[in-house]
């Protein structure tokens with residue numbers, strides 16, 4: 325079997341940042357921040373990103389690089405009984421992909437609508453008419469997963485790395501343009517206030533505080549692609565000479581900046597058009613077409629914007645698909661091509677109930693959630709924290725904080741000590757408390 329490798333450290337960095345920056349930043353962050361008190365949420369999010377996100381990120385990369393294996397075998401290589409920790413990742417990657425491909429399909433739909441100049445008179449109606457359909461959203465989801473499958477099939481340096489290098493600068497540039505436009509909308513400033521000025525009245529009880537904490541933690545893991553084996557898989561293709569500490573600084577930084585830019589872009593429009601900031605998963609699909617409808621050249625802006633969001637979604641989806649494929653290839657010995665096809669189809673099949681839950685199956689609920697919410701809950705609130713908790717315990721107690729710090733080349737004594745405290749005590753305790761609280765349904 326050919327051993328996959330990144331062609332350079334920069335290529336790895338872009339691919340890992342490409343995995344991190346995705347729908348989580350552009351589609352999810354603005355509405356989760358909106359639902360959880362805006363700026364208060366951002367502060368908690370930033371703190372959790374530093375305290376929990378960075379150490380877990382480093383640990384995952386170190387596990388991947390030192391073992392060179394897929395998540396299950398990598399964890400097993402460290403301790404025979406711990407393969408299941410990687411197993412959380414494989415399951416999580418599958419669950420996320422199932423709904424990621426549905427939203428990815430929506431993006432392709434909007435991209436083609438702007439390209440073809442379709443009229444979007446009432447954005448909210450247009451959105452619900454499309455998403456509640458039984459066939460068309462599924463076709464778009466299939467196109468999305470087929471594109472991802474095709475890229476992944478070309479291997480790591482040829483497919484994943486090439487795509488990731490181009491899109492990031494283009495995405496940032498386009499977002500800045502749209503922010504300038506969004507700020508000039510009447511009433512847009514309220515959105516910025518909501519987004520950036522802390523309003524502590526959102527935390528009126530301990531229950532509120534925990535709710536924000538849980539959502540912020542879920543979002544940190546989701547946005548940095550943690551607990552899902554992605555960075556173990558990507559780390560496995562990383563050369564020994566590459567600097568992981570540099571990656572652990574750049575990836576969260578790029579990820580956070582893009583999430584902030586997304587909020588600055590979306591929330592002014594949300595306020596200007598009187599959309600409740602709690603609007604949820606349809607927010608960017610409802611708010612932004614109205615902005616594009618008002619500006620000159622809006623059709624082109626719209627098309628370019630959705631193209632970039634599509635890129636962001638693709639570079640994340642391929643990192644998840646790579647987790648599944650590397651696992652199937654290493655476990656069964658079947659080739660990359662067949663694995664890519666099998667995994668893509670399986671993901672699509674799981675996406676079908678998710679897509680239908682916006683229309684025909686909207687009445688069906690399990691544990692009080694429709695399929696879409698259920699998948700979100702399983703990945704963000706169950707598998708990701710469990711995966712991340714497993715990584716902390718594996719690195720902190722079994723492999724040992726010292727060995728991880730050596731592999732990650734953390735040099736300064738203070739950073740090593742900090743890493744040790746976080747990975748052994750702070751992170752596991754926080755994750756466990758938040759996890760139990762979620763289960764108790766606080």
Ligand code: PHE
Nearest residue numbers: 344346347348349546547549
């Ligand atoms: N980080 C991606 C995003 O923000 C989603 C993702 C999660 C990708 C987990 C890989 C693994 O959209």
